[in-house]
Amino acid sequence: MRHRSISRKLLFPADFELPPRSLPTGNSKLDPETIYEAWLASRQIPGQKNSYLVPGAPRPLTLENARLALFVTRTCTFDFLRILWGLNPLRTTLMMALNIVRSLFPAVRGYSQALIVDELQGLVASDSFTWSRLAYLISSEVFRRLIEGCLDSFATSNENTVLGSARFFIEYKQMEQRVRLDVPTMADPTVRALLQESDLFARSFGGGGFGMLSPLDFIHIFSLMTEIASHLILIVSLTHGPFYFGILSLSIFSTMLPLVLSWFSCSRDQTESPASAKEARASDRQERLRNLAYSDIHRPEIALFGLGDWILKSWSSARKVVLASEQPSYARKTSIIDQFSLVELVYAVQNLPLLLLFQSSSASLGSLTVYHTSIQGLVYAFRNLVTTTRMAFQGIFLMSAFTASMKLKPVLNPKHEDMAPFTPVHGGVSISAKGLTYTYPGSSEPALKNVNFSLEAGETLAIVGYNGSGKSTLAKILLRIDDYDKGSLLVNGLDIRRYHPAEYHSHLSAVFQGFSKFSTTVKENVGLGNVEKIGYRQAIETAIHLAEADTLVQSLPNGLKTMLETPGFESFSYPTLVNNDYLSQRHGLSGGEWQRIALARAFMRANEPGVDLLLFDEPTSSLDAHAQNQIFETLEKISRTPTGERRKTIIFITHRLSTARRADKVAMMENGTISEFGSHDELIRKNGSYASLYNASV
Numbered sequence: 001m002r003h004r005s006i007s008r009k010l011l012f013p014a015d016f017e018l019p020p021r022s023l024p025t026g027n028s029k030l031d032p033e034t035i036y037e038a039w040l041a042s043r044q045i046p047g048q049k050n051s052y053l054v055p056g057a058p059r060p061l062t063l064e065n066a067r068l069a070l071f072v073t074r075t076c077t078f079d080f081l082r083i084l085w086g087l088n089p090l091r092t093t094l095m096m097a098l099n100i101v102r103s104l105f106p107a108v109r110g111y112s113q114a115l116i117v118d119e120l121q122g123l124v125a126s127d128s129f130t131w132s133r134l135a136y137l138i139s140s141e142v143f144r145r146l147i148e149g150c151l152d153s154f155a156t157s158n159e160n161t162v163l164g165s166a167r168f169f170i171e172y173k174q175m176e177q178r179v180r181l182d183v184p185t186m187a188d189p190t191v192r193a194l195l196q197e198s199d200l201f202a203r204s205f206g207g208g209g210f211g212m213l214s215p216l217d218f219i220h221i222f223s224l225m226t227e228i229a230s231h232l233i234l235i236v237s238l239t240h241g242p243f244y245f246g247i248l249s250l251s252i253f254s255t256m257l258p259l260v261l262s263w264f265s266c267s268r269d270q271t272e273s274p275a276s277a278k279e280a281r282a283s284d285r286q287e288r289l290r291n292l293a294y295s296d297i298h299r300p301e302i303a304l305f306g307l308g309d310w311i312l313k314s315w316s317s318a319r320k321v322v323l324a325s326e327q328p329s330y331a332r333k334t335s336i337i338d339q340f341s342l343v344e345l346v347y348a349v350q351n352l353p354l355l356l357l358f359q360s361s362s363a364s365l366g367s368l369t370v371y372h373t374s375i376q377g378l379v380y381a382f383r384n385l386v387t388t389t390r391m392a393f394q395g396i397f398l399m400s401a402f403t404a405s406m407k408l409k410p411v412l413n414p415k416h417e418d419m420a421p422f423t424p425v426h427g428g429v430s431i432s433a434k435g436l437t438y439t440y441p442g443s444s445e446p447a448l449k450n451v452n453f454s455l456e457a458g459e460t461l462a463i464v465g466y467n468g469s470g471k472s473t474l475a476k477i478l479l480r481i482d483d484y485d486k487g488s489l490l491v492n493g494l495d496i497r498r499y500h501p502a503e504y505h506s507h508l509s510a511v512f513q514g515f516s517k518f519s520t521t522v523k524e525n526v527g528l529g530n531v532e533k534i535g536y537r538q539a540i541e542t543a544i545h546l547a548e549a550d551t552l553v554q555s556l557p558n559g560l561k562t563m564l565e566t567p568g569f570e571s572f573s574y575p576t577l578v579n580n581d582y583l584s585q586r587h588g589l590s591g592g593e594w595q596r597i598a599l600a601r602a603f604m605r606a607n608e609p610g611v612d613l614l615l616f617d618e619p620t621s622s623l624d625a626h627a628q629n630q631i632f633e634t635l636e637k638i639s640r641t642p643t644g645e646r647r648k649t650i651i652f653i654t655h656r657l658s659t660a661r662r663a664d665k666v667a668m669m670e671n672g673t674i675s676e677f678g679s680h681d682e683l684i685r686k687n688g689s690y691a692s693l694y695n696a697s698v
């Protein structure tokens with residue numbers, strides 16, 4: 001695919017290193033070595049150690065940040081623009097050329113209008129006026145406007161096409177990276193901030209969302225400079241000699257004055273606005289509260305606990321802090337009278353050179369018109385240039401976030417030289433855990449402490465224990481969804497860290513405690529367990545049958561095609577022009593019914609020959625006793641060959657201890673560790689924690 005091959009060159013360089021999680025100490029703010037370091041340094045709040053701007057906050061215009069912007073520009077901007085150019089070379093070149101041509105329009109417009117004014121002046125001043133000449137000038141002006149209009153609309157549609165392909169490319173890369181990154185990588189707050197800014201960068205392609213600059217507007221900076229040059233040429237051609245030179249200097253001074261004034265007010269504003277930690281906290285809080293108010297998943301509890309007023313009150317106080325910080329400094333510090341007199345002063349100074357020029361006898365009305373329009377055009381173009389450059393300044397840091405995020409490597413991926421292929425062993429997978437310890441990021445207490453156990457290939461293990469004892473955490477580590485901090489974990493005799501997670505995952509199937517409820521059809525909810533077979537009705541029906549969900553699916557209004565209703569964010573939506581009522585009508589399911597769908601999804605893959613480990617976290621917690629027994633019978637059946645030989649290892653977590661006795665081994669978990677390990681009978685004989693839990697449950 002074209003996008004892929006082009007992007008690999010720049011965005012996934014050979015070393016593909018995971019950036020450091022925090023900035024090394026020292027002068028790295030001024031001497032970043034990587035784009036990631038430059039991005040992180042630009043977020044540092046001046047004068048506040050280890051405090052960072054919230055994602056998306058504008059960077060203050062400081063000397064350090066200007067140097068960082070320069071570093072980013074040098075390191076990746078031109079490569080980045082070259083990649084975008086590579087997506088659509090002809091149209092991008094055309095876009096650049098048209099932008100330059102368009103930048104000449106205002107000067108040509110002024111000149112053409114001046115010719116007409118001169119002709120009209122001739123009409124007023126003398127009798128020898130020729131109507132044909134005026135008609136010629138007016139028709140060429142109409143023609144010029146026509147050409148201008150056509151070029152404008154062509155340039156706009158061409159630019160939209162270029163932006164469209166650039167946007168697709170960026171969004172594609174974002175999506176690609178999002179689906180690659182694993183749970184531990186995403187748990188890092190700095191990584192999340194990086195991805196948030198990278199998202200803003202992608203959105204900026206959609207016409208400057210959040211007031212951000214599209215990176216292709218770097219071209220606009222160039223065309224604005226051309227426009228300024230064309231105005232200057234016209235102005236200079238009208239002003240010769242020392243007298244005119246004085247007028248010209250005054251013109252340039254008066255042009256620059258408002259910009260200098262606004263620049264000062266803006267830089268003062270910028271150094272003040274985003275910096276305070278209080279504002280950063282308020283901004284974060286208002287976003288959280290907004291999400292709380294918008295989210296369907298929290299709606300029942302908001303109603304139940306009457307949280308509406310509290311949310312509104314808390315949001316409005318945080319929002320007020322943010323809005324106050326966003327106010328431009330002149331609005332906070334300068335009175336209306338000050339602003340009014342400033343504007344008046346600027347206009348007065350701008351009119352001065354015009355009056356002086358008018359005094360000179362040689363100036364025609366037309367040249368005065370050109371002069372006046374060019375001066376105004378110059379002011380306008382300068383203003384645009386300043387705004388565009390300031391936006392580009394922010395855009396550069398968002399681009400650095402995008403480029404740095406593309407270099408993120410999933411934490412769980414092994415180094416190339418350490419990677420080992422998954423070698424299947426007869427009967428399932430063997431597992432040996434020694435001293436496994438794990439603490440969740442941000443937690444002070446470890447969730448797993450010194451976990452030891454081993455399991456032969458083809459054995460069945462039941463993990464039981466009290467709430468919060470670490471069962472699901474251990475499951476996530478065994479499934480290589482999460483990593484551990486200390487200890488060792490061997491699967492088929494090899495360190496689990498040496499397997500590529502994607503390859504390892506292809507040899508197992510699982511049901512998670514908090515399984516996903518996708519807002520799509522039953523068919524897809526089940527088929528997603530084995531996407532290669534999502535189009536095979538037979539495979540889906542078999543999985544549904546194994547999960548004891550046939551009756552449920554038959555009872556649904558559109559069978560497999562029934563759209564399921566889910567609260568939450570994991571929704572798929574397939575926009576369609578065809579108004580299929582059954583697609584828009586969604587059907588809710590009970591907790592137990594959803595569990596059957598999740599089991600069917602796991603069975604889509606569990607039955608495959610290459611799948612050696614099945615790990616089910618509380619698979620039957622919401623099922624009735626009959627269905628629960630059926631599910632365990634099915635598990636037993638698919639874990640054996642027709643001749644009764646074991647072929648898959650099964651681990652299940654359960655609070656129903658009657659099911660635990662089905663397993664070959666039982667692991668009793670307490671306070672993050674396995675306190676007892678053995679067969680059901682052994683543990684009952686031991687008369688320890690498992691025995692008392694078992695006796696209490698039967």
Ligand SMILES: Nc1ncnc2c1ncn2[C@@H]1O[C@H](COP(=O)(O)OP(=O)(O)OP(=O)(O)O)[C@@H](O)[C@H]1O
Nearest residue numbers: 440443447465466467468469470471472473474513
């Ligand atoms: N994402 C997380 N971040 C921080 N701490 C977590 C996270 N998930 C779980 N924990 C903590 O880790 C500990 C173990 O949780 P875990 O979910 O593994 O327990 P469990 O034995 O499966 O509990 P239950 O029987 O209620 O499902 C608990 O103290 C829990 O609060």
